[in-house]
Amino acid sequence: MKPVTLKLSFFLLLLLGITGATVWYVSQESSGTSQQSGAKGEGTRTAPVEVAPIKQGPIELQRIFTGTLEAYKGFMVAPKVSGRIEQLSVDLADNVTRGQLVAELDSAEYRQAVAQAKADLLVAKANLAEAQSLLEITKRELARVEELQKRGVSSVSLLDASRADQLAKEARVQVARKPGSDQNGTYLSPTH
8 A cells, every 4th residue: 555545544534433423422412411301202492481370460660770860069178278187077968058167177287387486486586686685785885996996095907896796786687587577576467
């Protein structure tokens, strides 16, 4: 035999074996289901049915809808300051009137900031008072040096040093006053 015919005959035998096995498997499966349903002798499949007695009663029209509910009115709660909510006075879907307290924010941080600002103000006033006091002392010192200079007892360099010291103390007073304060160092709010 030629190698080509040998391969061809082997391939045909293999194909015939696979086909035979498939036919045998399908016949076994169909005979198994026909035996199960063949108890009634028909060999066909039946659909499951539920039997119930007939009842008489009114017919109701029921409809099921899906959708989204939206409030008639709504508003956005936006406080002027941020913070943790300490107490919530209303619940979800409660009616709210104008001016009603809705929530209380934790104010400890703001109370601390006010106390710190008051302390800073007291320190600034004390610094201003000290600067003004030093300026007064320097003015008197300059007046004494000028008087001594007129008499010829003091030197020009001492007079220049006293004038420079007075200018430095005046600058210190101006720095202590800061912008936004009046002549006495009292802070002026933007409404004044």
